[in-house]
Structure formats: C-alpha cells, structure tokens
Amino acid sequence: MEICCSVVVPMFNEEEVIEHTYTRLKQVMDCTGEGYEIIFVNDGSRDRTVEIVAAICQKDPHVKLVQFSRNFGHQVAISAGMDYASGRCVVIIDADLQDPPELILEMISKWKEGYEVVYGKRIKRKGESVFKKVTALLFYRLLGSMTQVDIPLDTGDFRLIDRKVCEVMKGLKEKNRFVRGLVGWAGFRQTSVEYVRDERFAGVTKYPLRKMISFAADGITSFSHKPLKIASYIGVILSISSFVYLFVVLFQKWFEIGTVPGWASIVAINLFFNGIVLMLLGVMGEYIGRIYDESKGRPLYIVSDTLGFQNKGESVIVKPSYVPEGMREQVEGYAG
C-alpha cells in the first residue's frame, strides 16, 4: 500500500514512554485507513529506547528505526526523519506524548483540504514550569519582532507538512537548524490546529536550560541580523558620547576647571566600555561560530544503523546525508 503519511518521532532516552507512544500512534494511524509508516529516530539514547523500538519493528512492518551514532540534537533528528520519510505527507511529533497523537487526524483532514503545512498551536501548556512558560512566551515574541520571516507564535515542531515542503526542507543544508522557523520561511499554504499541550507522559525533559539557550540562539541567529545591527548601533552611540566627553575633558584641561585626578571615574568608564565591547564581541562570535560550522561541510548526522526500511514492495526513498561504507548497499538512494 502506498504510504500516505510518515510519522517522525525523535527520541532521546525515552524508554519510559516509547512503548506507550507507539500504541497511541498506532491506534490513531490505523484509523486513517491509509498506508502509513512510523519512523523513530534514535538520537543517541543511552538507555533501553533502542531495544524497545527494535522489538516493535520486528512485530510491526509500519515501524522503522533510524539510529544515530551519537546525540546530534532534536532538530537534527527531525531533519533525518524527513530525509527518510516516504509518505505524501510527514507528521513530526515528540516522543513524550505532550502533543496528542489524536490531533494528527485533524491535521490530515486539513491537509486533504489543500493546506501544505498544518501546525499545532499551543493554547495552553500543562505540567511545565512557570520559568519555561514565561521564557517561551517571551522568546517567540522577541523572535517575531526581530525577523521578517513568518514564524507562528507558540508553535513547536508538532506539525504536518506536505511532501513538497519536506523536499524543500531536505534541500536546506544548514547545520544549526531551527526547523519551525525553516518551515515558516519556506512559505506554502499554512494553517493551524489548536491544542492543549499535555504534561510529559513519563520521564524528564531532555531540554535543560543549556540546550534551551542554544536553541533560542539558533532561532534568532538563523532568522535575524538584528543583534548585529543593535551591536553596531550601541557602538555608534557610545563612540559619539565618548567624543563629546573628550571635548569636555579638553575644555576642562585648557581652562583648568576641576582637573582633579579622577581615578574613580576613569576606572568606571573603563569597566563600562570594556564590558560593552566584550558583549558586542560575543554577539559577533555567535554569528562567526555558526559561519564556521557551516563552512566545515560535515554531514548533519551520522546513521549507524537502520531497521525496517528494507521491506520490499514499499516505495522507500532514503537519502541520508551520511551512511557508513559497509551499509551503503542496503540503503537505497544513498547519494554518496
């Protein structure tokens, strides 16, 4: 049967939920009455996630597994899932059941109406800390104010995309990926379905503060040059003010008014300027680091193993960005 819908599930240490996620996804996908596949992307889990999914793969031909050689990150895992998906539409959903799989049916029906991107919009988030909710709220608004790209507010990666959009995503090779922004950037006919984001079914968040900050920085630097502009505005304002102050100092010197040796003021001015200069250098560094990442030309991810893709009779389009030498014959469509 032709695959209508591919469901992509990124996983990082999700042993506690994955069985349950599979059961719920299967129930939903069986209801569609169309061909489907569920692609679990294992992003370097160090627990029993892989064993559990491998066992499911043995039983259910709809289920496939892409195994990374290490942890490459959530956004890369989603991108790999898109590379391996062969459905006419692709749904991305988290493994932790915070996004209700039942909503996929609504997404598919919107897709059948002709929309090419159907994203889930969170009208409420349950079971997340006040800190996460507030920072997420502020981040999406800040990002929105900094970029011309239409990135819908309060949406995650839970969304359905048409094959056409998936092909566009596969063609984008950037390393520090912010997938929800890239989908917005691609355009196409977009609509939303609203939902209440549940608590995690089990386990803990795989996005500690460190990852959240780097994710936010990827979002902003991928879609906006504003921080650089702000840096140069601050630079201009500061140099104008120091120029003015230079005149004041010279004036005081010439007319010998108040030329008391001012140690404190010199130290204060120095600290202030050095702080600002270092901060602005940091902003530049964020961009330069990303340019460096892009210029290295390394593959986005490394696949160490796959399961379930060999099923003959299915149309499998597999174009991973890198497959180890010994496995290339097994992976149809590997471009080298």
Ligand code: UDP
């Ligand atoms: N995830 C991943 N790689 C990572 C971190 C997370 O594949 O390095 C997956 C994780 O297993 C889950 C999804 O990305 O399916 C979202 O992560 P999580 O639910 O922990 O994030 P939160 O919902 O707390 O923002």
Ligand code: MG
């Ligand atoms: Mg989650």
